[in-house]
Amino acid sequence: MSTIVIKIGGGQGIDPLALMDEVAGLVRQGERVVVVHGGSHETNQLAETLGHPTRTIQSGGGRVSRRTDKRTLEIFEMVYCGKINKAVVERLRQIGINAIGLSGIDAGIWQGRRKAAIRDMSSGTTVIIRDDLSGRVEQVNGEFLNSLLDAGMVPVLTPPAVTPDGVAINVDADRAAAVTAGALKADELLLLSNVPGVLESVDDPNSLIQTVSGSDLQVVQLAAKGRMKNKVLAAEEAIGSGVSRVVIGSAGGERAIECARRGQGTLFQQGAIAISGTQDCSESVRVLADLVATPSVSGSEHTAVRVFETYANRFGLRCEIDQEGSALAHAGVDPDSCLAHIMLLGHIDTVPGDIPVRVEDGVLHGRGSVDAKGPLSAMLVAASEAELPEGVCLTVAGAVGEEAAESRGARAIAAKYSPDACIIGEPSGVDGVTLGYKGRMAICATFMSECAHAASETQNACDLAHAWWSKVGLRVAKFNDGKRLMFEEIQARLLGQQSETDGNKDCATFKASFRLPLQVDPDDFESDLRSMLPKDAMIVRTSSEVAYVTDRNDPVVRSLMTAIREDGMTPKPKIKTGTADLNVVGPIWRCPIAAYGPGNSALDHTPREHLDLDDYLRSIRVLRRAVERVARELLANHQDCVGELQSAT
Incomplete structure (x- = not known):
């Protein structure tokens, strides 16, 4: 469940009611949605009809706002609070959504101070205005809004706001939406209007600025003109207050909200970094930088999935998000109708640990740069560049939950698809190919004993636990005796221990992990562990994966190694002592499979995690060539099988 604030502009040609079906769809999916709307065009029309035409103020920075005297505010409230707000609420209730329409005055939702003096430069000279009834939102009644959202309601909000002494003031709705999104710790803020986003040249609709990182901010600020300056400022303020991503996009066209959520427009996002110092500032590098800059610890991958989706669509791929929240991008024909299906399976989640995201000397530092957003980004770019034969489907999957014990994303993908070949996105090094991984098993062992005096010879629960662990160590050492490679050994690690007592019983718990x-x-290994347990002790297996290894003659392995040679490197086949989603899907799919990706796996999960961008770009070329080779081989095999069947009949 995420929180989304959607601000719908009030410019000419915008129909907020046309967007309410999409709002309803989000609510039915379990999202918490706040709608903020404007009404400037209708207010201008009514003001003209009533003989009090709109006047504007232009600040020294070029921002344009409404000159708000008492009569203007009354007209403003007629349109914003009366006509438009109630029409939006009425429409939502007609389609089964429990909406409530409120102005910023109600319950003190938006509080701020009136500007004592405003500099107006619209005439070319500076005029000081002291009686304007305008200001900006400084405080949001987030507790009240959260109570509405928790009750399953959709707040529909509109200016004006209110001062501490109860006076209504006109406020910019974009900036009010930004402050609201920050107060609610929203995941997304969508600023929708009658333009597609920030245009570098106002007269050129093809000059859309699509993504804003640190290096682009000044460009966007300079490009924004008139009221767009307010939207850019609102986006900056929202990002600064912790909102994960902001999109300035169009309110028109089919599925406008869905398009904006996919990043169609100008995308600002939390943690976006400047990459102008790198040798390649293309989208290939930007997708990596933006993914790494977006936190996605296991269980909290939603925002990063949206970043993946944004770039997948931008690269011309067809993207979907499955029931577990994993992102899947398809190239070529659809999976259901293809002659051959290749799966590039990466994962988008990371372990915890904050690493300041930065680029230094062509190296990207940040959590997930190696494990495994680097491999995933390389797969996404390679899929967009690969030339696929007719009849081939290529899917890039950004699975959730790989770093968690259950690998729920990969398991859902394994149940839905049956690809003909697979590359797992894990760091093997740009010149390495991983043929397999050890298995693993995690257990929780519990030991009980009656309480006894400390001077007693009776073993307590902690004694029993440590004695059992010593036996396990001896058994593992015996198994490992004479083994030449770590891949052939059992590795045992104690992850944690805890003890407690209620005065009658002592309890000790050991958590352990084994690489098999x-x-x-x-x-069989679990049975062996149980056989060494003392009386009244028990083991619960919390997770396990079997070891899985392919060989050098595997078509995927051969294609990767050939592609590495074609890029001037010597391929290095590897087997690893860790585990990956290859262990999950390999035994199910039983197709040609290997793991590949840029990065040094020794940096996985460390505070030193970083990725060389030259290696990253090189890995894209390797993946593209390998995929094209695998596709041709799979299609040739398919045609051979068809020929044999025809000959047999």
């Missing part, structure tokens, strides 16, 4: 070689079955 090919010849060790997890079920």
